[in-house]
Amino acid sequence: MVRASFGLQIGAAMLLGLAAGLIARALPDSSGLVTALDLIGSSFVQLLTVLVPPLVFASIVASIGNLRQLANASRLVTQTLLWFAITALIAVGIGIALALVIQPGVGAGVDAATAAAPRTVGTWLDFLKGLLPVNVLGLSASTKLVDGAPVTGLSLNVLQIVVMAVLAGVAALKVGEAGEPFLAFARSLLAVVRKLLAWLIRLSPIGAFGLFGHAVATYGWDSLARLGWFAGAVYLGLAIVMLVVYPALLMLHGLSPARFLRAALPAIQLGFVTRSSIGTLPATEAAVERLGVDSAYASFAVPVAATSKMDGCAAIYPAIAAIFIAQFYGLPLGVTDYVALVLVSVIGSAATAGLTGALVMLTLALSTLGLPLDGAGLLLAIDPILDMGRTATNVAGQALVTYIVAHREGLVAHAEPTGSFVPAE
Template sequence: MALPYRSFGFQVLAGMVAGLALGLVARQIGAGPDGDLNWLATALKTVGSIFVSLLKAIVPPLVFAAIVASIANLRALDNAARLAGQTLLWFAITALIAVAIGIAIGVIVQPGVGMSSAALAAKQPDSVGGWLDFLKGLVPGNSLALSGNTKIAESGAATTTISFNILQLLVISIAVGIATLKVGERAEPFLAFVRSLLAVVRAILGWVIRLTPIGSAALIGTAIATYGWSALAQLGTFTASIYLGLALVLLVVYPLLLIANGLRPGAFFAKAWPAIQLGFVSRSSVGTLPVTEAVTERLGVDRGYAAFAIPLASTTKMDGCASIYPALAAIFVAGFYGISLHAIDYALIVFVSVLGSAATAGLTGATVMLTLTLSTLGLPLEGAGLLLAIDPILDMGRTAVNVAGQVLVGVIVARREGILDESAYYGAASAEASPLPAE
């Protein structure tokens, strides 16, 4: 019998508890001698930043290799076009249900109404999404999808950072993947390299994921040390509304969809839990991709289909970040500023949520998706700044639901298309099973 402390899930849970305790201790210590973070809060922030940076560093090669390889894998499927169509259809169906729940909760609860503008400091968010920017952002400016961002400090000093534009990288990867299908056998040497790259990247990501218990302690500790309970108290109704919507989708909608397709939810959650848990801690659907794909295969989904559906879902399928959150956030901002929303506004929220989810691109945070929604409705973009303080806390729950939805769609489509191994789906989940994909 395996000892509990050897379980990855137990280690992550222990890390979260330790992070909560360390965060409370750091907050009790107070500010440093210069009014900055104290030594414990600085240590937590540094370790958490390193963990997130490691995840971000591995994302570009992972997205490129996973998407190209997944599209190439379609050649091995007899009904590839139908599977792709069904996958996209279920992406839309689940997103539609999620955004409807978000709107319903927002209309009933009316978060933001009656809040004092002095309670929170509003500021313009650093990243803003608009439909024109979104459409222009789809077109890569260079073959590596690199983009620069310059910030001007109060002192006048300019800092320029170079990063990968994941949305553009997704477009490049899809184009390359389709080109490999068109080229045929002549693309085999290139595909062999891509598959080797994917295997190497997955192995490196596996090492990073093993640091999750430490990373989770640092990230949760930083959130508690930085914000404490005051930010949650000021935005308590909004926070509770978000987590109520996430809980309804995860614990009610998803089980009902499984039951409607002849599957028992218990088996699903028992095997999908490692990916859901890692998504909660890492706040990155792309960073969770290998684990998500591994648990999907353990649920009996055909490996060839899982290799296509999960990489695509990890970059575009966001029920938490792109459906529930922007719907409730838009209603919150409207209520805060005393702006009335009408039927056409709610229809626009649905439109943005179902069709604009690629704007989140599988990375931590959903500011771009939120500002895209606000700009579409003509709401003040400063409203997004009201929510930035508690975004890390909300993003944990959002990403967990994102990941669960990504696995769910793969399972449902496989079941409906007759490529789900039900003996594997209902097989016992080993307590010793690692959430990491096989190397």
């Protein structure tokens, strides 16, 4: 009974987090409560992040070893990437259409003085360089000033781990018998990591409580008033993609949207509160396997999707945001600009891999269109609020493409799923 109601537990935790956040905003001195909520939420995300590198590496290496048993392995990869592009194309088209109809940048209440070029700017050169692994773990160190003091931290580039895992898996197959112990180790490591994840995901309601409560207490909804039309356009676009486009694609393939939602909802909820497709990766993989997707394909497609399938962050949001900035500054966009925006959104999704939010993707779009990068600063005040919806859409799209491709290639067991969304023990 507890396992069957896991999605309800997440939903209840979000409501409790909302209440705690509103209480914190109402208290004259809420620093203690806000700190506690932050500690709970950030600790959960940190534990998830720790398990991501071995999970991604072991999943992809093991799945490459398993995919060799399938005659259509190369077709699976091609179909996966093709459906990434198809759904991204639909999403960016919806974003452009909404921005042109709603015109959120015309008469926006945001102060032009808040415009400032962000410190992190995406470029095509940085994206290409980011594909080259720095080390096996995909970690890189960076130093920034916090309250005048230098603070060094580590950032995780999952895309680099994916590249390393794919190369290592293919190399293991090429060396034949000598690579079998390595593939066996990857399968063993994957089993151990999945067991750890099964334990950790049971704590998801606690993490959701802290994350959502801290978001409400810290950001609230006040700043939405100044950018109401923009925020409304973004969330309307996300809703259309999740509630209209995705169900339509499922029905076109003879699949039940209700069944998909039942299985994927806990992962979508977790993506909403964590604001991290990568941190939600274990839950997304468990969700598609619960739908009956073959585990060998799921363990390959979901990690790749978590780094390069971003309908929320890389399609809808940059389309609406770029047009908003153009309208705000009174800069006209031509047909070629809209075509360039579509290409950036479809091709450049992986530029957001390993990073929080969609700032890199937005600045990449702005620089491609020749729009002022300072315009990104206009939107930073409400970015965390928008990022929750964007990430939920990302996660839904990642599960959707994996499910559709698996169905098209006969890799779905059509029996009604039973048991828990939590990874099997």
